[in-house]
Amino acid sequence: MKVNSGRGRKVCLVVTGVVIAIVLLIVILAMTVFKAKHPVNTVDSLRLQDLKVSLDIARLSVDLNVTLDVDVSVKNPNKVGFKYSDSSAQLNYRGQQVGEVPIPAGEISSDETKGFNLTLTIMADRLLSNSQVYSDVISGSLPLSTFVRMSGKVSILGFIKVHVVSSTTCDFAVNLSNRTVGHQECQYKTKL
Structure with a gap:
């Protein structure tokens, strides 16, 4: 049981890291490339x-x-x-x-x-x-x-x-x- 618990924790950390990276990427793009400019x-x-x-x-x-x-x-x-x-x-x-x-x-x-x-x-x-x-x-x-x-x-x-x-x-x-x-x-x- 401890082996699955450690593996589940690793999967959870990896998924959390990927989600945080995607959110950071979207925020960086929104603040730079997609930042609204005046028509x-x-x-x-x-x-x-x-x-x-x-x-x-x-x-x-x-x-x-x-x-x-x-x-x-x-x-x-x-x-x-x-x-x-x-x-x-x-x-x-x-x-x-x-x-x-x-x-x-x-x-x-x-x-x-x-x-x-x-x-x-x-x-x-x-x-x-x-x-x-x-x-x-x-x-x-x-x-x-x-x-x-x-x-x-x-x-x-x-x-x-x-x-x-x-x-x-x-x-x-x-x-x-x-x-x-x-x-x-x-x-x-x-x-x-």
Whole structure:
């Protein structure tokens, strides 16, 4: 009986050692190779698609409708794919939301950059109500910012699912003379 007891103890120690080694390996991989990194959102281009201006004499107001084509790319620098739910992108002028467009749910593979072509109709009444818009138009540069928030899940090794919320705010200026996007400065936040 003592022989089996000693053999059972050895088997138990070996199994425990293997389990500890696997757990350590998973922890090391999770802290290094699979460590979550910020998805990088970039406004690649911004084009004026439609501009309609009309004067409503009865109400003494100006009606303005502006539609923009915005190309946004999202790079997933992680070593695992990111499956995200329905999201949205907002366009802000001096802290006030002037446009919003939905981003349908999807998936971005590891190290993939996915492009989105978004059509955004600006809430012109909000834009025109800001007294600074006239001085910005005269200067030829319109300061804007985008806010993109994506939430979803990352699957590590096929069975560990981690909920991720990533948000990006990018400040940039649109050169009104040639309708191009100037220097972008972005801030990223990721919550696990």
